[in-house]
Amino acid sequence: MITLGALAILRPHRTGEGFGRLFVDQTYHHQALRALNHIAAQGADVSEVLETTALVRAGDAQGWYTAWTALGDRNLARAQATKDPQSRGQALLRAHTYYLRAEFFLPPQDPRRPDSFARNTKAFYEGLDTLGIPYEKFPIPFGAHHLNAVYYPAVASAHRPLVVFCGGYDSTMEELYFFLAAAARARGYAVLTFEGPGQGSVLREQGLPFTHEWEKPTSAVLDTFLDTHARPDKIVLVGLSLGGYLAPRAAAFDDRFDGVVSYDAFFDVGAVARKDAAIAYTLRSVGLESWVEGLAALKSAVDPGFGWSLANGRWTLGKSKPLDVADTLAQYTLENVAVRIRQDVLMFAGVDDQFIPLEQLEQYKGALVNARSVTAKVYDRTSGGAEHSQLGASTLWQADFFDWMEEKFGR
Structure with a gap:
């Protein structure tokens, strides 16, 4: 049985004890763990996820996309080459999970997003159909x-x-x-x-x-x-x-x-947004709201989780300015x-x-x-x-x- 401790052979470790995390960065750890989460419902497999995370550095959205897309492609090819319906359907469900993870950190308007989304949904429904669900x-x-x-x-x-x-x-x-x-x-x-x-x-x-x-x-x-x-x-x-x-x-x-x-x-939700945007609100209160966009860009460059959260907020809430996102979430x-x-x-x-x-x-x-x-x-x-x-x-x-x-x- 392979556990998260298997990461010790994929990455150097100073003492040799097992790992409890897939990435030091919380956001990248969380998204890799999200793939592992779906194993119980036949939507992922352990070694595939571990091998893929070993290829990626936190903050590298392009490398993340490439690695997870390749894993999705391998499972799709496996499904097409497999005769057993159960195995084929499971491979399609895994392909869905990996394609979905692939697009996660891409900018909302990245031209690869629509194709990646189409591939993950197509694999999902083909998987259900193949499994007779x-x-x-x-x-x-x-x-x-x-x-x-x-x-x-x-x-x-x-x-x-x-x-x-x-x-x-x-x-x-x-x-x-x-x-x-x-x-x-x-x-x-x-x-x-x-x-x-x-x-x-x-x-x-x-x-x-x-x-x-x-x-x-x-x-x-x-x-x-x-x-x-x-x-x-x-x-x-x-x-x-x-x-x-x-x-x-x-x-x-x-x-x-x-x-x-x-x-x-x-x-x-608004309380969390206000806390995260405390400095930005202070800048606005003293007439320096024009500085907020630059501050957000600087923080996004060093904190992948913040960068993703802000970009996703602009997209899903239909807002352009960082403080507009926080103001909207106050509701x-x-x-x-x-x-x-x-x-x-x-x-x-x-x-x-x-x-x-x-x-x-x-x-x-x-x-x-x-x-x-x-x-x-x-x-x-x-x-x-x-x-x-x-x-x-x-x-x-x-x-x-x-x-x-x-x-x-x-x-």
């Missing part, structure tokens, strides 16, 4: 635009709640299969995944940016789904990453949801919304979460004064679930999630 893909009318949804029917006709699942700041609808849909289907749950404004193809192909009023796209998705499907006895809404804010925001305004899950608990708070939440609530948190301060968990719990019940799960480093969205520990948080589902909504 049933799904329904359909558009959702949304004003002058349309959203997209994928419904995975339950394997058996068990009377379990429908799980509705949305992503966050950088996720795609297809990737949601590996985070939760595959595991839920294996347990007899039907799952409805969707991409809203600021996400996936809705952003890339229609240019529709995020909205903090997530109840609008979520209600549109549920309305369209229920037009052609029987209404389940219970419906539970789950939000990943930024979805930890988006999902409870939607549930606060839609009583058709019986439960809501913040994976992880994101009570106040993404549950402070005056959580009081409306009356469902059963489950929230997750990791002690080493790079995006969400742990104290937001307590803020969120304290604000849920009208919730039917509130359950919180906090994971430390020893558990393996300390990272944002418990990356690399999917079986850990899923065990708690499905126990909670059974406790609150069991037959």
Whole structure:
């Protein structure tokens, strides 16, 4: 069995002990761990990921793209040469994961992004088809635009709640299969995944940016789904990453949801943005806002995570100036919304979460004064679930999630 300690033979190490990280830089470590996270749902393999990360230096977006694209190409070629349908389908799902990782650090307007995205989505659906995994893909009318949804029917006709699942700041609808849909289907749950404004193809192909009023796209998705499907006895809404804010925001305004899950608990996105932009706000207060762009460029050059986050914010929020990004994110708070939440609530948190301060968990719990019940799960480093969205520990948080589902909504 190959573990992360195998990195010791790929990179020099001063004492010979095993490694706990794939990169010293947190953002690059997190994205490589994101690929490993999908192993449980057949979306990656250990040695492939380790060998690929050994070829990349943190901060080298071009080298990252080249290495992960090559890995995707190898898996696609393997799928085309494989006769066994199970092996072929798994290779296609791995190709999807690696192509998706490849584009992650590219600038939003990089001309290679559309092709990379097209390759990852094509490999994903071909993988599902090859493996015989049933799904329904359909558009959702949304004003002058349309959203997209994928419904995975339950394997058996068990009377379990429908799980509705949305992503966050950088996720795609297809990737949601590996985070939760595959595991839920294996347990007899039907799952409805969707991409809203600021996400996936809705952003890339229609240019529709995020909205903090997530109840609008979520209600549109549920309305369209229920037009052609029987209404389940219970419906539970789950939000990943930024979805930890988006999902409870939607549930606060839609009583058709019986439960809501913040994976992880994101009570106040604006507070994080204000803290990160503290110097920029100070410059604006003394009339030196013209300096902010230069300061942001300088920080981006030395901090890959900051550079990616700012670029992604400009793109997904439809803003051009750094402080416009921070000002917009100020709207993404549950402070005056959580009081409306009356469902059963489950929230997750990791002690080493790079995006969400742990104290937001307590803020969120304290604000849920009208919730039917509130359950919180906090994971430390020893558990393996300390990272944002418990990356690399999917079986850990899923065990708690499905126990909670059974406790609150069991037959």
